[in-house]
Amino acid sequence: MKAKLVDIELMERLAELTSAAADYCYQCGTCTGSCPFNLLNPSTLNPRKIVRSAQLGLMYEDPSLWYCSTCGLCEAKCPWSIKIPDVVRGYRQIASEKRKTPSKFEEILWMIYEDGTAFPGSSTERAAWTEGLNIKDASKQKVQVLLYAGCAVSFDKRLQKIARSLSSVLSIAGVDFGILGREERCCGDVVYNIGEDAFLEELTTENIKRFNKSGAEAIITISPHSAHMFKKIYPKYGLQIPAFHYIEFLNELIENGKLKMDKPVDGEVTIHDPCYLGRYLKIYEEPRKILSTIPGLKIVEMNDVKENAVCCGSGGGRHFLEIHGERLSHYRVMQAAETGASIVVAPCPFCIQNFEDSVKTKRLSLNVKDVVELVNQSLGGVV
Ligand code: SF4
Ligand code: SF4
Structure with missing residues (x-):
């Protein structure tokens, strides 16, 4: 049997992509024992093994790499707070570089590239949820607050009610807000999590240009995934406008007596x-x-x-x-x-x-x- 050799180059690349997140793991297995997907479906997703592979410089190509929801519960339970989702993303970045992403993701990436959405829908229909609401078009006029609806909310009838409720609440509070409508594009959460970094850079750069053009002083999001992107990832690509999840924004409006x-x-x-x-x-x-x-x-x-x-x-x-x-x-x-x-x-x-x-x-x-x-x-x- 041929022994597997440690791939120093892969080890270094993973350490670079994950800020050496795996280094302190001592293989206690708490992560695997606390992963909810693994608990409900035993022996399907093994974060301990993923982290061990990174330590040893071994490629991890098991399909379960893509089952991880990057929920972070394993990281919260790990005695060393090891950033396990970062290790998962590191492997996914390498898989993307080798064009080894699942075909469904290739399809989603093409949808975002072609029409700016990760969910079925056309950019021309992106503002359909605003019917009868008289919301400002931030691609044409200056607004103080840019409401970023996101792909799922824009095209799903149930979720559109959330956007309509939020617009109603912002109007009651007297907030000067608008949306980008058909100019809005996917925030790139799925692109980031697939590990398709080159496309992520292109997408974020284009989005930042649109945000800047609106003149907005703040961005609020409906999805925590978009909030995470705009708060933690976009600043690396140059976003300077502060971003908030709408919960933070509403909480402040309530504390200031506006609602x-x-x-x-x-x-x-x-x-x-x-x-x-x-x-x-x-x-x-x-x-x-x-x-x-x-x-x-x-x-x-x-x-x-x-x-x-x-x-x-x-x-x-x-x-x-x-x-x-x-x-x-x-x-x-x-x-x-x-x-x-x-x-x-x-x-x-x-x-x-x-x-x-x-x-x-x-x-x-x-x-x-x-x-x-x-x-x-x-x-x-x-x-
Ligand atoms: S819980 Fe942390 S230290 Fe324990 S095996 Fe998982 S990553 Fe390693
Ligand atoms: S981040 Fe992934 S591996 Fe960790 S608990 Fe969540 S689903 Fe499991």
Whole structure:
């Protein structure tokens, strides 16, 4: 049998791509034991092995590399806080360089390249969700705040209601805001997570030009994935406009007395912490603060909240792949139902899509809402 030789070049390349994230791993296996995908579907995804391969300079080409949702729970549980999702992305970057990405991702990349969207839809239809709302076109006039809707929200009927609710709330608060409409393009979250860096640079550079042209002093997003991109990744490509997830922005409007929710929303609500809002951006308290100001609403917490929240299963590009096995969103909505709450909130479009499917599949009497939908309801806003 031929022994495998350590590939020093690969080892150095991985260390460069991942800031040597794997170096301190002592193979305790906590990551594999805490990976929710692996727990629900045993022996499918093994982050310990991925990190070990990086330490040894071995290529990792198992298809499970693409199952990882980059949720970061393993990193939160690791005694050394090793950035395991960065190691996963490092391997994906190398796979992209070798043109070894799954064919579904090739298709998504082409869609973004051709029409600026990761979801089926045409750029000419990108502002269809605004019908009847009279929202400023930030590609033609200056606005103070640029509302970035994102691909999923722009083309999905259920998710469009979130954008309409947020627009209603911003109008009630008197915010001068607008959207890029048909000029808006994918934020590149999936491009980043596939590891297609050359295209990511092109996409971010073009987006930054559009953002700058709007004259906006702040960007707000509906998706935590876009917020993560604009806050943490785009500055490396030159973005200087501050970006916020809408939860942060609403929380400030409420604290400054610009929004007063006075219509009761009766019921018990439980809060899901989306991975990219929570573990990536550390926004845990704001959704709870906002919901606690809505009269009639009582918050009940489910198991595994904040840093320990279980992923809905969609991040890291997984949303676009057909992966068989028990769905993480099924597990999460069952946790939500166990609280006895009538509403589960999730301030992330991916989580909302997954939870809507899962409550139907599991036949649960749970309403799935985004935080802003409840805020708008309490303000008596239109949708
Ligand atoms: S939990 Fe951390 S130290 Fe333990 S095997 Fe995983 S990466 Fe290594
Ligand atoms: S990031 Fe999440 S899905 Fe990926 S290996 Fe870690 S726990 Fe599992």
